[in-house]
Amino acid sequence: xxxxxxxxxxxxxxxxxxxxxxxxxxxxxxxxxxxxxxxxxxxxxxxxxxxxxxxxxxxxxxxxxxxxxxxxxxxxxxxxxxxxxxxxxxxxxxxxxxxxxxxxxxxxxxxxxxxxxxxxxxxxxxxxxxxxxxxxxxxxxxxxxxxxxxxxxxxxxxxxxxxxxxxxxxxxxxxxxxxxxxxxxxxxxxxxxxxxxxxxxxxxxxxxxxxxxxxxxxxxxxxxxxxxxxxxxxxxxxxxxxxxxxxxxxxxxxxxxxxxxxxxxxxxxxxxxxxxxxxxxxxxxxxxxxxxxxxxxxxxxxxxxxxxxxxxxxxxxxxxxxxxxxxxxxxxxxxxxxxxxxxxxxxxxxxxxxxxxxxxxxxxxxxxxx
Numbered sequence: 392x393x394x395x396x397x398x399x400x401x402x403x404x405x406x407x408x409x410x411x412x413x414x415x416x417x418x419x420x421x422x423x424x425x426x427x428x429x430x431x432x433x434x435x436x437x438x439x440x441x442x443x444x445x446x447x448x449x450x451x452x453x454x455x456x457x458x459x460x461x462x463x464x465x466x467x468x469x470x471x472x473x474x475x476x477x478x479x480x481x482x483x484x485x486x487x488x489x490x491x492x493x494x495x496x497x498x499x500x501x502x503x504x505x506x507x508x509x510x511x512x513x514x515x516x517x518x519x520x521x522x523x524x525x526x527x528x529x530x531x532x533x534x535x536x537x538x539x540x541x542x543x544x545x546x547x548x549x550x551x552x553x554x555x556x557x558x559x560x561x562x563x564x565x566x567x568x569x570x571x572x573x574x575x576x577x578x579x580x581x582x583x584x585x586x587x588x589x590x591x592x593x594x595x596x597x598x599x600x601x602x603x604x605x606x607x608x609x610x611x612x613x614x615x616x617x618x619x620x621x622x623x624x625x626x627x628x629x630x631x632x633x634x635x636x637x638x639x640x641x642x643x644x645x646x647x648x649x650x651x652x653x654x655x656x657x658x659x660x661x662x663x664x665x666x667x668x669x670x671x672x673x674x675x676x677x678x679x680x681x682x683x684x685x686x687x688x689x690x691x692x693x694x695x696x697x698x699x700x701x702x703x704x705x706x707x708x709x710x711x712x713x714x715x716x717x718x719x720x721x722x723x724x725x726x727x728x729x730x731x732x733x734x735x736x737x738x739x740x741x742x743x744x745x746x747x748x749x750x751x752x753x754x755x756x757x758x759x760x761x
Contacts, residue, residue: 425437521694
């Protein structure tokens with residue numbers, strides 16, 4: 392047994408994981424090069440080794456739930472990880488020129504992939520599973536929850552910053568009689584969003600939020616704030632405030648970190664969400680200081696575990712139709728992405744927040760909706 396293998400076994404044992412063990416969460420090593428890649432390159436080395444088939448786990452989500460709960464990532468903190476964090480701290484990785492990178496690399500991958508994965512509503516964010524029996528019910532419940540939280544009424548106009556494929560705006564128009572404007576930086580998303588919302592009082596624009604103009608009764612951003620970046624949080628909130636009518640509400644739906652960071656996991660940054668970062672409570676608090684009044688803060692992070700597992704089931708079921716276009720390595724990458732994230736939410740390491748904000752405070756108080 393090499394020194395690196397012995398060290399890896401000791402670290403994994405902290406999480407109750409055995410190398411080549413029999414439990415569904417035990418790691419199976421097919422190539423000893425995994426150890427060198429893990430200790431030499433951290434999360435990128437581990438993720439790429441999985442993509443290359445050098446290791447497997449029967450239940451990948453359970454493996455990552457244990458790894459995350461035991462905070463094993465701290466054991467692989469090396470120089471390259473430190474430099475990545477320093478670069479993100481001193482550089483605005485989400486400025487106007489870099490913002491388009493996530494659209495080109497991720498959201499423009501192919502609408503066929505997302506249609507196969509996300510379900511009927513095409514919602515690429517956490518569903519609300521309180522009373523739901525399946526993914527579509529959970530997504531409908533999430534969309535309805537948002538409409539009720541902002542008190543959406545017929546004829547009102549809502550701006551959706553980062554509107555995706557138009558699922559929320561379609562729901563708001565059909566179920567609540569609202570009018571909507573959606574903005575996205577993804578051309579592929581915009582094409583399908585316009586088709587999805589055809590015949591409804593909805594406008595889909597391809598533009599950066601920094602360029603948006605107008606006045607809206609309410610504003611929502613559902614799973615887009617993770618792309619804004621710490622250097623821009625304050626400016627983002629000020630921009631939203633300028634677009635929101637004085638008596639309107641802003642709902643921020645975002646994944647959250649339980650401590651302040653300036654850079655995301657390096658594998659996720661390289662292969663899934665370029666330049667993405669999760670905000671903390673402290674960062675959001677600083678960003679809204681003297682800009683918004685906090686009306687409600689709702690954490691239902693465990694629901695993202697269920698959502699991600701449902702997405703993977705859909706993706707896995709549709710893979711025979713997708714394989715020719717995307718290839719086997721993509722399958723392992725996408726599986727690793729969805730199931731590792733499911734494990735992170737299951738461990739409670741990562742959160743999902745819906746935050747309701749007002750400009751001047753709701754007279755008499757805001758009634759929390761759950």
